[in-house]
Amino acid sequence: MPPIGIFGGTFDPIHFGHLRLAEEMAEAAGLERVLFIPAGQPPHRRTPRTAAAHRLEMVRRAVAGNPRFEVDAREVNSPRPSYTVDTLTELRAELGNDQPLWLLLGADAFLDLTSWHAWRQLFELAHIAVAARPGAQLLKTETIPELLRNELSQRQVVGGPVAGPAGSVLLRQMTPLDISATAIRETLARHGSVRYLLPDAVLDYIHEHQLYARHEN
Template identity: 80%
Template sequence: MPPIGVFGGTFDPVHFGHLRLAEEMAAAIGLSRVLFIPAGAPPHRGVPRTAAAHRLEMVRRAIAGNPCFEVDAREIQRPAPSYTVDTLTALRAELGNEQPLWLLLGADAFLGLPGWHKWRRLFDLANIAVAARSGAQLLQPDTLPDDLKHELSQRRQAAASAVCPAGAVLLRQMTPLGISATDIRDTLARHGSARYLLPDVVLDYIHEHQLYRYP
């Protein structure tokens, strides 16, 4: 049963760093598809600058040329806060207990995992693939919160096969692009150029709808 990747985030806006992470993880793990799931109301961070409908459409346009990538609107359509554990629970109910699922996380998100709602439950629902920049010592004990260190000590040696349904943790070094949505928003607010930081179709959409302009 081919593994499926789950990639959530505000995508405010989606950029080449997001797309490259998904591409490299898909190749490394052998993912049959990657579900991009824009957050509706993320409870662990501020309200996204841009309306959910715009963020969803930007993701749709950004991934349109990749047959491995799909957009999933379930979190935006959910009236309640966007908890990852709820999304994975719903996917597991739809796909069955044997379907290998891989939650794709950046290094910062992984280190903040103990602050997430029912975060230990995530390991029962999916494998976790962590993207780190080249040379990062992400999984060294002195860099991890104590709760995460304890959890990882039990799971890092779990079967790291791509066909394992859940419970494995995998660290992959990613191409260090150094692009952030915050920097893109700030650049656009100053009327600067964000070209080559995100796909042209996304940039065109931003200009068309005059997004990320301060009053």
């Protein structure tokens, strides 16, 4: 049964760093498809500046043309806060207990995993693929919280096939693309250029709806 990737986030806005992470981790884990799931009400962060409907549409435009990428709007459509454990539980119920699932995370998110709601349960629901981005000291043991380090020591896989539907952790360095949504928002607010940091279709949508522009009183 081909594995499926799960990639969540605020995507405010989605950019080439997100897309490249999904592409490289899909290859590393042999994923048949990757579900992009924009957060509706993320409980771990401040409310996204951009409305969920806009963020969802930007993701749809960004992944168009890649047959391996799909968009899942369940968190945007939910009235509840978007806990990853709940989303994975729903997907597991829909896809069955034997379906291999991979939760795709950047290094920063992985290192903060112990602060997530019911974080240990994530390993029961999916494998976790972690992409180290520029500046992330992911592979240095001293940077990993002790509780997470203990899980990693038991679950990390190095080469070879991964057995079962859940429970393993795969670490991979990805192509250096030091792009951040925060920097994109700040650049747009001062009317700077962000071309070549995100897909043209997303940038066109941003301009069309005047997202991230600083409005003077």
